[in-house]
Amino acid sequence: MKRKKRIATVSLAGCFGCHMSLLDMDEHILELMELAEFDRSPLTDFKTFSRRCDIGVIEGGCCNEENVHTLQEFRKHCDVLVAVGQCAIMGGLPVMRNAIMHSEDPLRECLEEAYSSSAKVYNPSNQIPNDAALPLLLDKVYTCAEVVKIDYQIPGCPPTGEVLWATLAALIKGEPAPQEYHMIKYD
Amino acid sequence: MSTEFEFSVDGETIVAKPGQTIMDACDDAGVYIPRLCDVEGLVPQGSCRVCTVKVNGRTAAACTQPAEPGVTVENDTPQVQGYRRDLVRMLFHEGNHLCPICEASGRCELQAMAYRLGISQDSLYPYLQPVRPVDASHPDIALDTNRCILCGRCIRASRDVDGKNIFEYVGRGIHKRIGVNAENLAASDASIDDYAMSLEVCPVGCIIRKREGFFAPIGQRQFDNKPIGWEIEARHKNRIAVHQIDPSEEQS
Ligand code: SF4
Ligand code: SF4
Ligand code: SF4
Ligand code: FES
Numbered sequence: 001m002k003r004k005k006r007i008a009t010v011s012l013a014g015c016f017g018c019h020m021s022l023l024d025m026d027e028h029i030l031e032l033m034e035l036a037e038f039d040r041s042p043l044t045d046f047k048t049f050s051r052r053c054d055i056g057v058i059e060g061g062c063c064n065e066e067n068v069h070t071l072q073e074f075r076k077h078c079d080v081l082v083a084v085g086q087c088a089i090m091g092g093l094p095v096m097r098n099a100i101m102h103s104e105d106p107l108r109e110c111l112e113e114a115y116s117s118s119a120k121v122y123n124p125s126n127q128i129p130n131d132a133a134l135p136l137l138l139d140k141v142y143t144c145a146e147v148v149k150i151d152y153q154i155p156g157c158p159p160t161g162e163v164l165w166a167t168l169a170a171l172i173k174g175e176p177a178p179q180e181y182h183m184i185k186y187d
Numbered sequence: 188m189s190t191e192f193e194f195s196v197d198g199e200t201i202v203a204k205p206g207q208t209i210m211d212a213c214d215d216a217g218v219y220i221p222r223l224c225d226v227e228g229l230v231p232q233g234s235c236r237v238c239t240v241k242v243n244g245r246t247a248a249a250c251t252q253p254a255e256p257g258v259t260v261e262n263d264t265p266q267v268q269g270y271r272r273d274l275v276r277m278l279f280h281e282g283n284h285l286c287p288i289c290e291a292s293g294r295c296e297l298q299a300m301a302y303r304l305g306i307s308q309d310s311l312y313p314y315l316q317p318v319r320p321v322d323a324s325h326p327d328i329a330l331d332t333n334r335c336i337l338c339g340r341c342i343r344a345s346r347d348v349d350g351k352n353i354f355e356y357v358g359r360g361i362h363k364r365i366g367v368n369a370e371n372l373a374a375s376d377a378s379i380d381d382y383a384m385s386l387e388v389c390p391v392g393c394i395i396r397k398r399e400g401f402f403a404p405i406g407q408r409q410f411d412n413k414p415i416g417w418e419i420e421a422r423h424k425n426r427i428a429v430h431q432i433d434p435s436e437e438q439s
Contacts, residue, residue: 086287089309090279098316099283099333140316145309153307157287181414184302186286187293187405 014060024161066135192256217423219416290400291392293408299415324373
């Protein structure tokens, strides 16, 4: 019997909507389980790779150093990397901070707006969270392809379960990901 | 006496009338040439270059290039489509395009052109993420110039159809943007009934008609089921208006 393909998935600066869409492939999920097993993924809750994987599915772009590190790990451990969703491909909503924050000290201004200066914030300590456990924010949000080599991009916010199934089914067979007209949607 | 003449597009014979541009003649024949700055009813300005074709081996803008007897035009070839893909990509990289939250999504010509050209893979251009002004001063209309592709359709519509000259280009190079001929939109004599403010004019989500956003549900929007240009292709008896993207072309 042929060994099952191994798939890893992760949400970087994403909302998990793309993962929800992955679960939205209806009964194809049963077929997928026949053909593949999930390694490192929020679906298995494995936090590290147990072995080399055939396919890595990335949701979300990079907004902090942990995202970059994770993405590099995925590149190292997966044969084929698929960036899924507008956040991974163009930065999505998080990327708005790149454009909003054109100031002398953009990151600080953004954090102050979020944690102290905005009229809507209740924060008596007036502290911006600075626990050592928190990953360092990047100067701006980067797309996945700006950080590592990406093999395929499946746009959409999120791409439909049907499109994700068609993509995974092709990659499992060792074929290139299909890029048909109806599969390209940016919203 | 017939003064019509012929030229060829991708090996097909097209009949043109004197005075027609390559694009006019192709439109009549049901051969679609992609375009963004040109739209029926406005004077062509030839600025976006998405309609680039090769005429006897040299690139030209089909919307302004007069058709001539016997010329050989390349339109739907990998090389020409590649130029267009790069041009459209650059428009995405130059502005702030967040389709998931844009009210023009689904009826946006830039987005529809990207779909038609099969743009899904990454490009090497950086995202410039500029900060451009949003003018929400007018009671019925807003301008989000972050999405403006500088096609000038609003300028021509306001000047030539409405006779108002509300819009103009200001600045140069990368700083070029659309300006309003007054302190702001509210201070101009812009009206929601102007042709320039109609849905046909602005190809993207820059000119916003307030309180009218997201009027069509997903699945029923202008380009949800039919590619941009389908109505021109539908004039062609033998053409099938379904576009299959060749992945080998895009992923190289
Ligand atoms: S692309 Fe959309 S659904 Fe996917 S992570 Fe981003 S916001 Fe969420
Ligand atoms: S204007 Fe068009 S391309 Fe730009 S964000 Fe809106 S839908 Fe997307
Ligand atoms: S506002 Fe719209 S119509 Fe005017 S130049 Fe910009 S994109 Fe074109
Ligand atoms: S449509 Fe011809 S240059 Fe824009």
